[in-house]
Amino acid sequence: MTDLNFCQEHFPDPRALVSKLHQCGFKAIWMLDPGIKEEKGYFVYDSGSENDVWIQKPDGRPFVGEVWPGPCVFPDFTQAKTRTWWANLVKDFISNGVDGIWNDMNEPTVFKVMTKTMPESNIHRGDAILGGCQSHLHYHNVYGMLMARSTYEGMKLANQDKRPFVLTRAGFIGSQRYAATWTGDNLSNWEHLHMSISMVLQLGLSGQPLSGPDIGGFGGNATPRLFGRWMGVGAMLPFCRGHSENDTNDHEPWSFGEECEEVCRLALKRRYHLIPHIYTLFYMAHTTGTPVAVPIFFADPKDPSLRRHENSFLLGPVLVYASSYPDQGSEDMLAVLPSGIWLNFDFDDSHPDLPSLYLKGGSVIPLGPPHQHVGEAKPNDDLTLLVALDENGKAEGLLFEDDGDGYDFTKGGYLLTYYAAECVSSTITVSISKTEGLWQRPKRRLHVLILLGEGATLDAWGTDGEVLQVIMPSEKEVSGLVSASKEHYKARIEINLAEKLFSSLSLGTEISKSPNELKRGAWILKVVPWVGGRIIAMMLVSSGAQWLHSGIEINGYEEYSGTEYRSAGCTEEYSVIK
Structure with a gap:
């Protein structure tokens, strides 16, 4: 997994792939992360080392942190020369038929450390206009925006007559000039559906008109009702897309059954009916600064x-x-x-x-x-x-x-x-x-x-x-x-x-609006008998701490998947022994 490069095994001819996608009405948005694999012979690493663009440790050596490709170095986007270097790489990348670029992990994220980012003591040799040579503590919050800016400028170099589409996970005041934003790695639960609305509204009030959540949740497995409800909301938000991590169940609308698929179809048709109105709202946002939502x-x-x-x-x-x-x-x-x-x-x-x-x-x-x-x-x-x-x-x-x-x-x-x-x-x-x-x-x-x-x-x-x-x-x-x-x-x-009730009846022989509550020692389990004795909640009485805190699916309860998602990328499995 390397930036600005296509895997020959899976994408032997990216231009032909994009051409086929265009014939079907799709756009191809490719992901670029800031973590560059530390590997001699990899053209991006060699070029960056030659141009001395990497963020440094206090001792002057390039900082190396673990991300998806393994050990990585990171471009110092606080320098004009680094932004120019990156923009030219993006320009060449666009020639493969790239329609847009998605900047992910650009907080920047670093694995295998408690802070999930690089040390605050790292050194950026920033431009004088930005503050000059400073620690990462000084530049952390603007790093993602500066990467988005560099990506935007590279797309402009590739085609001056096309509006660049850049999507960024991290941003700062002013990033709306360069990129759209999504709300990050959310979870497939009702709380995060609820939170996604206020997050998008607050991003709008902060100057970012084009934003939205991962519809259905990124981590965990959505239920049909949760996914359909989320699509209904998400289709009305400025930026609309679904996204889920590896090793989760399929999160396409048709993966959840005919009823959920129909709900999603209706939601997306609504969005297309409203496209002339939404596009006009974006014109107003561009000219007056008024948020879209x-x-x-x-x-x-x-x-x-x-x-x-x-x-x-x-x-x-x-x-x-x-x-x-x-x-x-x-x-x-x-x-x-x-x-x-x-x-x-x-x-x-x-x-x-x-x-x-x-x-x-x-x-x-x-x-x-x-x-x-x-x-x-x-x-x-x-x-x-x-x-x-x-x-x-x-x-x-x-x-x-x-x-x-x-x-x-x-x-x-x-x-x-x-x-x-x-x-x-x-x-x-x-x-x-x-x-x-x-x-x-x-x-x-x-x-x-x-x-x-x-x-x-x-x-x-x-x-x-x-x-x-x-x-x-x-x-x-x-x-x-x-x-x-x-x-x-x-x-x-x-x-x-009525259709919902019919689909509910087909899931079990007996519908119960109330779960059975089973007490054993210091634990209380809540079990729904009509879906095979599924546990929907487990609480430790002495502390009140809850595990398996579940959402709602049918007549008030949903089947639990067996994995607790405490945060994106962090799971805790459990088993219940009679």
Whole structure:
């Protein structure tokens, strides 16, 4: 395992592999770690030694620490010459068809030491502008960002007309200029699903708009319900990907059964419907610094109670209300909404494991078709505007469009459209109030959906760029539409709940809502009989310490895998003897 190199046995022709992936709509993102194998004859090590780029010990010799390849040395990214050296290596690496680069282990991580990183006494010969020659204690927090910066600059050297995609595990203030971030090695449990929402929101408030967790958890084995619920949340976050470590069960959606696969399919289709809106939010983040996902108190900063809610967030005027609790689906939760008008909507896909969606009154958001990948999108695809009127019968919103890559948008190569809706004398008029950019408007159909409440809508079709008018029905007709939509939603939820119950019944001969509690000496075991006597919890009475602390899977309990994940990469196995 070495950086900037392909294993000939597994990847004999990386360019051909990437070409095939591109034909299927996939991008190839390859991982680069800072730990460079200490091995003469390995071109990266030889080149780095020649250029004297390694972090040093206090005695002036290169520091050697254990990482994936074994003994490794580490580039000193605090030096301009090291960043230039690395960038040129990345430039050559890109020629293999690399679409993006994932910088991992760049805190930097070092194995077989208590601190999991290099000694604070190591020496960086940093540039004067960064602080000059200092210890690792001084530079530790910026190391990951400087590596991401070097990687970004290398990708720019390879292709000036392509926006680099870099993903980094470690960062610092300003790293959003170079890389996206994920929340690190999480665990497959309900607590980490819950925590992932607030972590992404706090990263956004810290200036990093493009972030997300490892969906389903990195360490440990997710259950079908946990994975499906996590996908429902993760598909609504700015950065969306699944990732799990070696020696865990398969974590692809289809690995968890048909129901979980369907939940994941619905969640990802939602994301693709919302891509035009999410892309517009990224334009706003780029131009104004507004995070893509923000806490719900942004909708009403004067309401202190909103600051305590960790299960919901805003994507612009869209409120995403999720459940991260194993014993509650979205149908069990009474959404806490900021003041004002909030109208719920879906894509005829409501499910207990998917978040509830609300649009703030006074808003217009753009929606697109649920493509298999963004490469399928065409400028003349149908555009949908979802409209929620405020108390004055008005709404507004915007759509940003460009090539999706490159830098033509900096020269006016884009189209920014401001849409407005207004209801006057029972007629809703939807029009364009303002535009920016040099792009011509594509010739496409426009589908307008006016939210009425309880998911009910009025819909009308027209041509984008032309004024569209929708006649409001009578109050009685509106009431009928709202009632019908409410019943339709209830029926969908009940069908999904019935399917869950049926799948639960197939797992055991007898369903028990309460586990058996067995006491023996200083230990208390909780056992679920209907899954073969699985232990779901074990507690030492004298100290209250718990082992096998488990999540929830079916009717309140999940089958336990037999391994305790205390932290990523740290496991403790156990056995129970009668």
